Amino acid sequence: MAQTAQAPVAPPPRADERLGRKSPVARMLARPEAGAIAGAIVIYIFFFIIAPPFRNASSFSSVLYVTSTYGLMATPVALLMIGGEFDLSAGVAVTSSALTASLFMYEFTTVAWVGVLVALAVSLFIGFLNGWIVIKTGIPSFLVTLGTFFMLQGLNIALTQTITNQVSSPDISTLQGFSSSRVVFSGSFTVGGVNIRTSVLYWIVFVIIATWILLRTHIGNWIFAVGGHAPSARAVGVPVGRMKIGLFMAVGFMAWFTGMHTLFLFNTIQAGQGIGNEFVYIIAAVVGGCLLTGGYGSAVGAGIGALIFGMVNQGIVYAGWNPDWFQFFVGLLLLGAILLNTYIRRRAEAAI
Amino acid sequence: MSTPQDTPPMGRHHAPESPTAAGPRAGNGTGTALVRLINAGKRYGAVIALQDITMEVSAGEVTCVLGDNGAGKSTLIKIIAGLHQPSSGVYEVDGEPVSFNSPREALDHGIATVYQDLAVVPLMPVWRNFFLGNEIKKGPRIDIPAMKTMCKDELLAMGIDLRDVDQPIGTLSGGERQCVAISRAVHFGAKVLILDEPTAALGVKQSGVVLKYIIQARERGLGVVFITHNPHHAYPVGDRFLLLNRGTSIGYFEKSQITRDELTGLMAGGAELEQLSHELEGAGGAAAEIGAVLGEEVAELGIADRPAPAAAPATESDAR
Numbered sequence: 001m002a003q004t005a006q007a008p009v010a011p012p013p014r015a016d017e018r019l020g021r022k023s024p025v026a027r028m029l030a031r032p033e034a035g036a037i038a039g040a041i042v043i044y045i046f047f048f049i050i051a052p053p054f055r056n057a058s059s060f061s062s063v064l065y066v067t068s069t070y071g072l073m074a075t076p077v078a079l080l081m082i083g084g085e086f087d088l089s090a091g092v093a094v095t096s097s098a099l100t101a102s103l104f105m106y107e108f109t110t111v112a113w114v115g116v117l118v119a120l121a122v123s124l125f126i127g128f129l130n131g132w133i134v135i136k137t138g139i140p141s142f143l144v145t146l147g148t149f150f151m152l153q154g155l156n157i158a159l160t161q162t163i164t165n166q167v168s169s170p171d172i173s174t175l176q177g178f179s180s181s182r183v184v185f186s187g188s189f190t191v192g193g194v195n196i197r198t199s200v201l202y203w204i205v206f207v208i209i210a211t212w213i214l215l216r217t218h219i220g221n222w223i224f225a226v227g228g229h230a231p232s233a234r235a236v237g238v239p240v241g242r243m244k245i246g247l248f249m250a251v252g253f254m255a256w257f258t259g260m261h262t263l264f265l266f267n268t269i270q271a272g273q274g275i276g277n278e279f280v281y282i283i284a285a286v287v288g289g290c291l292l293t294g295g296y297g298s299a300v301g302a303g304i305g306a307l308i309f310g311m312v313n314q315g316i317v318y319a320g321w322n323p324d325w326f327q328f329f330v331g332l333l334l335l336g337a338i339l340l341n342t343y344i345r346r347r348a349e350a351a352i
Numbered sequence: 353m354s355t356p357q358d359t360p361p362m363g364r365h366h367a368p369e370s371p372t373a374a375g376p377r378a379g380n381g382t383g384t385a386l387v388r389l390i391n392a393g394k395r396y397g398a399v400i401a402l403q404d405i406t407m408e409v410s411a412g413e414v415t416c417v418l419g420d421n422g423a424g425k426s427t428l429i430k431i432i433a434g435l436h437q438p439s440s441g442v443y444e445v446d447g448e449p450v451s452f453n454s455p456r457e458a459l460d461h462g463i464a465t466v467y468q469d470l471a472v473v474p475l476m477p478v479w480r481n482f483f484l485g486n487e488i489k490k491g492p493r494i495d496i497p498a499m500k501t502m503c504k505d506e507l508l509a510m511g512i513d514l515r516d517v518d519q520p521i522g523t524l525s526g527g528e529r530q531c532v533a534i535s536r537a538v539h540f541g542a543k544v545l546i547l548d549e550p551t552a553a554l555g556v557k558q559s560g561v562v563l564k565y566i567i568q569a570r571e572r573g574l575g576v577v578f579i580t581h582n583p584h585h586a587y588p589v590g591d592r593f594l595l596l597n598r599g600t601s602i603g604y605f606e607k608s609q610i611t612r613d614e615l616t617g618l619m620a621g622g623a624e625l626e627q628l629s630h631e632l633e634g635a636g637g638a639a640a641e642i643g644a645v646l647g648e649e650v651a652e653l654g655i656a657d658r659p660a661p662a663a664a665p666a667t668e669s670d671a672r
Contacts, residue, residue, distance in 0.1 A: 218487035218494050221476075225484050228473035235471035236485035237456045295475045 032289030033301030035340040039287070039333070040304050040311070047315035054318040057194045064196070067310030068203035071303050072258045073277070074284035075203075075210050076250040078302030081285050082214070083247045084227030084294030085141040087130060089149040090251055091277030096152045097123045097259030098269040099160055102169040112177035120256045126152070127252025131245030153275060160271035173267040185257075186265040199261050203303070206254070210299035223247065228295025283330060284309055287337040308333060384447040385410045386544050386575040387432060387463065392441030394427050401427040405441070405601055407594045409544060409575040414566060416586035417579045418619055419596030425579050428596070429548050432577065433465040434458030462543030466533045466550065474522030478514060479503040481521045482536050502539075510535040510565060527558030534565050544575040551585050563589050583619045587612040595619065 047054045054060075077090055087093075097119045105115030130148055134141045157167060164170055172178060187198040214220035225233035226243045234240045263269055286292060287308060288301025312329045316322075385408035394402040402424045409415040419425045430436040431443065434452030442449050445461050452458045455465065472481045482503040488495045503517050512531050514524075521529060530550050537545055547566065551559040566589050569576055580586050586593060593610065595603040595618055603618060632643025 216493045216496075218489065221480055221484060221487055221494065224476055224480070225473045228475045232471040232473050233484065235455060235465070235467060237459065238485050291475075295473060 032296060032298045033304055034289070035337060036288045036301050036304040036308065039336070040308050043308055043311050043315070047311060047319065051315055051319035054315055057192070059314065059318060061194045061196050061200075063307075063310045063314045064200045065310075066313050067307045068197065068199040069258065069261070070277075070280055070284055070309050071203040071306030072199065072206060072261070073251075073254055074281045074288075074302040074306045075206050075299050076247070076254045077278075077281040078285035078288065078290050078297055078299055079210055079214070079223060080247040080251055081282070081290045081292070082227045082294060082297045083223045083244055084230065085131075085134060085244055085247065086145060086282065087248060087251050088142065088145040088278050089126070089130065089152055090145075090255060090281055091274045091279075092149055092152045092156060093123065093126055093252065093255035093274075094259045094262065094277065095156050095269060095271065095274035096126065097256045098263040099156055099169055099271060101260065102172050102263055102269055103160070103163055105175055106170045106172055107163065109175070112172065112175050112181045115172075116181060116260055119259065120253075123252040123256035123259070124249050125252070127249035127255075128245060130252075131248030134248070135241040135244055149278065153272075156274075157271045167271045169263075169269045169271070171267045172263070178264070181260070182264040185260040185263075202257070202261075203306075207299050207303040214299055219243075224295055226294075280309060280330075283334050283337075286341065287333055289337075289341065291341055292338075305337075385444070386446060387577070388442075388444040388447075389428075389431070389438070390442040390444070392431060392438040392443060394431060394436060395439045400599055402431070402438075402599045405594070405596075407592070407601075407604060409577050409592075411543070411575050412570055412573050413591045414570050414576040414578055414589050415592045415594065416590035417577060417594045417596065418581060418583060418586055418615070420581055420619070422598070423596040424599040425581075425596060426548070427599070429465060429467075429546055429577075429579060432458070432463065432544075432546055434463070462541060463546065464537035464540070464542035464544070465546040465548065466530070466537055467548050468550075468552065472521045472529060472533060475520050477518045478507075478521045478524070478532060479517040482506070482517075482532065482539075486540055506535055506539045507532065510538070510568065525558065526554050527561045530554070530558075530562050531565050534562075534569065538569060538572065538574065542574060544577065545569055546577040546579070548579050549581070550578070551580060551582065559585060581619070583612065583615040587615055 054063075073090055073094065077087060080087055100122045101112075101115040101119035103115075104110070104118045105112050108114075126148070130141070130145055133139070133144045137144070160169060161167060188195055189198065190196070214223060222233065222238045222243050225236075225238055226240045230240050233243075259269075284305030285297065285302040286305070288298065288303065288305035290297030290302065309330070312333070313326060316326055316329070388408040390406050392402065392405045393400070405424075405428060407415060407417070417425055417428060427436070431438050434455045434457050437443075437451055437453075443452075444450065445463065450461065452461075458465075473484070476484070479500045483494075483499050488499050488502070490498075500517050504514065507514055507517075510531060512528060512535065514528070521532065524532065534545065534547070534550075550562050550566075554562060563585060566576055566578060570589070578586065578590065587607075591607055593603075593605045593607070593615060594601060595605075595615075605615075629643045629647035632639045632646065634640075635643070
């Protein structure tokens with residue numbers, strides 16, 4: 001973790017003759033997201049050459065939009081992964097949140113914002129429950145959240161059908177407070193003739209906040225520590241349980257935010273959607289340099305991982321290929337990223 | 353953890369008078385020990401992990417706890433470090449009885465433990481490890497330049513000249529990591545350092561370096577509890593020696609009451625070795641030869657005919 005690279009150290013610390021000067025390129029390569037940046041550039045150039053529509057600004061705006069829908073969730077998932085845990089329920093949790101909001105506001109005919117707040121509470125509670133079970137039982141989060149993944153998936157469909165007799169939530173666009181909610185969660189604006197969704201801005205802001213927390217606050221230090229070696233963190237007084245539960249709740253928060261974005265964009269939610277997205281978030285984080293074993297990674301990396309996703313997802317369409325190729329590319333990216341990460345970890349832990 | 357077996361080792365039971373045999377402290381006039389255990393014991397259900405342990409450490413002193421695997425050393429550390437509470441006996445800090453519910457509380461009383469795994473996170477930079485849990489803050493942020501400088505200076509003060517405090521601590525050698533962990537504890541105001549087998553995984557030279565830091569810590573006025581199974585590491589730096597076997601004390605000595613060879617003999621478990629040599633000799637063949645050699649060594653160390661160690665301290669001090 002070459003935090004030096006961006007630390008604004010005022011007076012250069014005494015130079016040590018045993019340290020060779022590192023070129024900026026070498027420093028860059030030592031960062032967790034180095035591989036992802038290189039990959040993103042290669043993929044951009046690739047599609048820039050083979051898919052002419054990819055070169056338009058408006059196309060890139062839609063690449064960024066797809067990126068943001070993955071990237072919003074990939075950010076807390078990356079933090080959670082650095083903290084040493086997984087959340088397989090993250091994909092369906094987005095749908096659960098959106099369904100909760102829409103069904104609540106529709107069935108009780110409340111102002112849209114009431115449903116939004118109820119959904120926030122439910123999402124935070126799901127995150128809390130995931131974390132609490134993991135901490136209290138010591139069962140790997142992979143298994144715990146696999147359980148909650150299936151439970152939420154079942155609840156999403158079963159409850160929606162019981163309440164509405166359909167597999168999607170009712171249209172909420174006529175409710176009071178809908179338009180103001182839409183402005184907040186699913187707005188868009190135009191720059192130089194190109195339409196950009198606000199979710200792209202939110203995504204960038206959340207990546208910046210997450211990066212700041214990770215590298216510049218004691219909370220970030222603790223996240224790396226609980227993921228890197230929890231017993232050590234506990235021994236020096238880091239509240240490991242609370243940290244991990246907090247990270248699960250951060251995933252819950254973002255599932256809510258992403259869910260609200262989707263809900264107010266489409267007015268209605270399919271009860272079965274979101275399945276499989278949890279892997280996209282995890283893969284984005286891993287491609288961005290997060291170690292599956294925790295303790296290493298970056299939020300910027302996860303953002304770039306999401307960008308790679310967005311580019312491949314849209315690039316294939318612009319190139320006129322069969323979209324089925326997308327899955328193949330995703331698998332290939334993941335394998336490449338894991339190979340690179342393993343190499344980095346071996347180097348970093350050479351002495352252990 | 354020690355598993356109690358049906359036959360207790362003969363004559364190894366800790367006699368109550370043994371702690372007093374260590375005698376009143378000469379010199380170092382502070383009077384109250386920083387940390388003292390009086391007849392402390394620990395049970396895990398039906399398993400008696402530790403029984404009737406009495407020991408103390410004062411400022412500027414090193415108390416060595418010696419014992420083989422399963423002797424109860426880790427249980428003893430866990431009690432002192434606040435991870436466990438003793439099921440019997442008294443734990444005093446600065447003369448006041450205490451009952452710690454967490455390592456954090458022990459830490460607040462100035463009792464810092466450096467575990468075998470060192471409580472470091474291998475992938476994190478040295479300076480982040482150094483300040484983990486005690487970050488210097490500047491508003492909501494952490495003060496990175498200040499922490500880097502302070503980390504480098506503090507390590508330098510302990511005689512560790514690191515190339516780069518930004519390297520992952522996992523890239524340091526075992527001895528260096530040990531020393532970072534010790535200097536971290538010292539920096540954050542430890543009065544008592546508990547070192548859990550700091551030399552166990554180290555080579556001869558690296559062990560020497562760690563022993564040097566133990567002496568340095570003692571000279572800075574800290575009390576050190578040094579846990580080890582190596583009498584050759586314990587004897588040069590120790591002021592008192594507590595020997596454990598199967599969860600009980602088999603002796604508690606001042607340095608003046610015991611020689612290194614006697615300490616080694618006690619650690620090796622003279623009587624048990626002698627019995628082993630008899631058994632081997634009885635087996636015939638190559639085993640008998642090994643048995644004979646072992647028997648000679650036991651005789652040379654003069655540990656075979658020792659009286660029960662509980663009475664040993666008195667005998668030893670008389671002899672001197």
